Amino acid sequence: MYAYILRRILATIPVMLIVAFIVFSLLYLTPGDPAAVIAGEHATAEDIARIRANLGLNDPFLLRFGTWIASIMQFDLGTSLLTNMPVSQMIGQRIEPTLSLMLPTLILAVCIAVPLGVIAAWRAGTKVDHFITVFAVLGFSVPVFVVGYALVWSFSLKLGWLPVQGYAPIGQGVSRWFQHLVLPCLTLSSAYIALITRITRTAVLEVLQQDYIRTAEAKGVGRHAILFVHALKNASVPIITVIGIGVALLIGGAVVTESVFAIPGLGRLTMESILRRDYPVIQAIVLLFSISYVLVNLLIDIAYTFVDPRIRY
């Protein structure tokens, strides 16, 4: 088992390098002079030259890639075009709100979605199943910011239960932090819940048709034990896979959720950087999120060996 885990960890390194290479070469993929696009319509030749120098567009491609990778290894993500601050420092200031948003969302979504999917599979074809399925299709179709505005409109504006927007750092009191995060977490989790519910339903439904489930029923194992021990355990590989893949949804959704709720996190920083055309910051955020995504999926791969001892590649 440890050999498998070690091999998975080693296999992640080339993937990360490829990701870094793609993120780096995006700048060279676009037609025309990216420095001129970033500088905008009213830029002087000096502005463009400064941006070219900052992005390293004057150097040969491979040399630039090499130095870029080397500096990333030392946590140097470049300097902002606008504030001249180190990008790593800008990201460091914004990381807490994003983590406060994403981690509870992930836990909340899994705790809601997996039981929903199991119930839908157990009650397949009944009203309960149809209701859950419709809910899942809706959750997948209604864009994140629409969910956000709908929640704010009903719970903050009409009922006045929760703050409309903003963020309170966890250091300033847990209850204020919690109040500010309830709606953003619910918003962000909507599509994720829908995704996990769907896959859980399909996976559990397939397992429930297996012979060993009939055997378990025949020997008198209780409903709950069959559903949550026999069925869920054997259906867990596709479920945890989709939990990992769905993190991409969370990352994309965080950008939008943070801008709807004015949460000063990495998503908000992305949006501000787009408006200011601050490419080094965008590049660093894309790289950071992508590497985290690769790492999450590495953890998922390792988790397979715990839920399914048959997996040995």
Add this chain to the structure above:
Amino acid sequence: MSAIDTSASGFLKETTRYPTVIAGAILLGIILLIAFLTPLLSNTDPSYIDAARRAQSASASHWFGTDMLGRDLYTRVLYGAQVSLIVGFAVAVLSTIGGLAIGLMSGFVKAIDAVVMRFMDGLMSIPAILLAVALMSISKGSVTNVIIAITIAEIPRTARLVRGTVLSLREQPYVEAAVAGGTRLPTIIFKHILPNTLAPLIVQATYVCASAMISESILSFIGAGVPPVIPSWGNIMAEGRALWLVKPFIIFYPAVFLSITVLAINLLGDGLRDMLDPRNAQRTTSR
């Protein structure tokens, strides 16, 4: 292998057994009609600014009210349907063609497979919306560039799907028989493999279409999408954000239209998936 009646009348009869296909198709038909008939449904210019009537609620002359510059919201939301549908369909078609080409190649040529699929793995590790954001931040905002950016982000998934299908089809006895019989590679690809990848591809294309529409609205909403002069649903919502606490309706109308359109396409995709699944066909015919 499959019990699906492939004639046109058989297809229609088959469709009636899947209510989600019908519901999705009707909803999508309505949105398509709105997009095609926009000039008939409203004779107002979507960018005409009536400074005296800013951010007004719905009235007889402005059915959905006006936005913060006094433009007619009803007209703008109708025009927004065109942008969403163009982006959705263009991305679905382009990423299907691109994914099909890449998937077929890497499914058949081992040398290409190793390199291309590692690259696709890398692309898939970058969350799609962030990849599109990064691409848009270094290109000029235009509908074409939005389509290209979202297509690049969507291609890897389609390519993987095609490759997986090709790899499993290649092992099928009828393909082996064709190879043994000396059939040329292009004939094998286009006559024996391609038709069998179509069903999953069509289903995938509907999901790509729906997700492209959401991506477009997100890109426009955060200012990395189509230029603000074009009335897309994402842009209308982005503009409505400043006034949204007092005038929530500016965001409400495009939001509802966008959600209904995406829902319609997802319903269609879900229904088609069940309909085109040969296992389901057998199950229902043997009943």
